[in-house]
Amino acid sequence: xxxxxxxxxxxxxxxxxxxxxxxxxxxxxxxxxxxxxxxxxxxxxxxxxxxxxxxxxxxxxxxxxxxxxxxxxxxxxxxxxxxxxxxxxxxxxxxxxxxxxxxxxxxxxxxxxxxxxxxxxxxxxxxxxxxxxxxxxxxxxxxxxxxxxxxxxxxxxxxxxxxxxxxxxxxxxxxxxxxxxxxxxxxxxxxxxxxxxxxxxxxxxxxxxxxxxxxxxxxxxxxxxxxxxxxxxxxxxxxxxxxxxxxxxxxxxxxxxxxxxxxxxxxxxxxxxxxxxxxxxxxxxxxxxxxxxxxxxxxxxxxxxxxxxxxxxxxxxxxxxxxxxxxxxxxxxxxxxxxxxxxxxxxxxxxxxxxxxxxxxxxxxxxxxxxxxxxxxxxxxxxxxxxxxxxxxxxxxxxxxxxxxxxxxxxxxxxxxxxxxxxxxxxxxxxxxxxxxxxxxxxxxxxxxxxxxxxxxxxxxxxxxxxxxxxxxxxxxxxxxxxxxxxxxxxxxxxxxxxxxxxxxxxxxxxxxxx
Numbered sequence: 043x044x045x046x047x048x049x050x051x052x053x054x055x056x057x058x059x060x061x062x063x064x065x066x067x068x069x070x071x072x073x074x075x076x077x078x079x080x081x082x083x084x085x086x087x088x089x090x091x092x093x094x095x096x097x098x099x100x101x102x103x104x105x106x107x108x109x110x111x112x113x114x115x116x117x118x119x120x121x122x123x124x125x126x127x128x129x130x131x132x133x134x135x136x137x138x139x140x141x142x143x144x145x146x147x148x149x150x151x152x153x154x155x156x157x158x159x160x161x162x163x164x165x166x167x168x169x170x171x172x173x174x175x176x177x178x179x180x181x182x183x184x185x186x187x188x189x190x191x192x193x194x195x196x197x198x199x200x201x202x203x204x205x206x207x208x209x210x211x212x213x214x215x216x217x218x219x220x221x222x223x224x225x226x227x228x229x230x231x232x233x234x235x236x237x238x239x240x241x242x243x244x245x246x247x248x249x250x251x252x253x254x255x256x257x258x259x260x261x262x263x264x265x266x267x268x269x270x271x272x273x274x275x276x277x278x279x280x281x282x283x284x285x286x287x288x289x290x291x292x293x294x295x296x297x298x299x300x301x302x303x304x305x306x307x308x309x310x311x312x313x314x315x316x317x318x319x320x321x322x323x324x325x326x327x328x329x330x331x332x333x334x335x336x337x338x339x340x341x342x343x344x345x346x347x348x349x350x351x352x353x354x355x356x357x358x359x360x361x362x363x364x365x366x367x368x369x370x371x372x373x374x375x376x377x378x379x380x381x382x383x384x385x386x387x388x389x390x391x392x393x394x395x396x397x398x399x400x401x402x403x404x405x406x407x408x409x410x411x412x413x414x415x416x417x418x419x420x421x422x423x424x425x426x427x428x429x430x431x432x433x434x435x436x437x438x439x440x441x442x443x444x445x446x447x448x449x450x451x452x453x454x455x456x457x458x459x460x461x462x463x464x465x466x467x468x469x470x471x472x473x474x475x476x477x478x479x480x481x482x483x484x485x486x487x488x489x490x491x492x493x494x495x496x497x498x499x500x501x502x503x504x505x506x507x508x509x510x511x512x513x514x515x516x517x518x519x520x521x522x523x524x525x526x527x528x529x530x531x532x533x534x535x536x537x538x539x540x541x542x543x544x545x546x547x548x549x550x551x552x553x554x555x556x557x
Contacts (some may be wrong), residue, residue, distance in 0.1 A: 067284030087278025413446030
């Protein structure tokens, strides 16, 4: 075994040992941190969170990544409201005004028809924030959000009829519709819907109730533990969702599966116990992103693919529960279909020998004229989405669609050899690109351009490789953009190993890029 492969395998082995540990790691959230500051602040976490939130404001006055514009409004308005609560100091007052100036221009984006890839629950969150901003006398452009507000009203009516319980999708956005702090809504993590913002809103309401001291203590402890998962070291800086135990496990092992590493001898000692743990976590209704949240089609598909590949015999009927005639659902009652959930489900069933032809039309029909698949609700990167569809279409006969995707990957590769939605390449998107090209080559598609493009992407990753360094690129979608660093790190290492093992890399190459 070459030195570079040994180094990468050692890094990967140490990383996957920690999958799911302490509830998982996840990046800090602008929206949730702002909501905790507003709804349930405490002396010890107020100033660090304020300082952190202020540092995240962009030069244009808004918060959030400009490359995903629909994911900016909710965190920006939440930040404005939070800072406005403490705006006696001049810098905070200036930040609030700058944020309002940003929204006055940016809100025009929402006047067009709503796309499929808007952030989770934004139709509930943003109208509530707009209402609260108006109540405070803040000038926000209400008219631009009219379609979103109308959609939010429809959603709230449905939620009220559902009477949702703990660990269900409506509780994840409880801060937008909830009023009475029902203790039965606290789930096994001590949270409301695994959401710091929803938990803070529940705690705020619970301060006006008697007899909830034990429940309040659990929820407060949850907020503290959730802050630890961001690795910022700043009290009150919290993630968009936590814990993410099964999400880390299922997606990381799925990455090893598609990279051809699930059966590598050097990883078996850490793989076997974790796969056994994943197998016992699978319920007759599927797998959720933790044991305390309802199952979803995405984690279920990933888990079933991995379990089937490792000798287990899971009931494939579990995944069919998420199927419609055209696509696969992530959660019940969702508004937008997910390309990646459908692709992963199709891939998992295909690996198990099932006929998945009926769902190919949805995937093929979602392809853009330039060959890309984009507009997914769970990940903002078209490279991620395109790669997953390529996995689903393997051996399907849709050669022209796959070839068009390969042409797009080559055409959109940056001059430095990496990939990224913005002007700069990112490690995790370059990993997606490398794995996508590997999928095309494994499908038997030939071409020097594909190989050269893959090689350039691999060398970009190799030049930037540092052992145990967790990525921080925000590309995953929820209420806002976020990063699950362990999952992203697994994708990066899998992409590098897939190429290194195939090509027999040398120790001199690793020494050059590290030295």
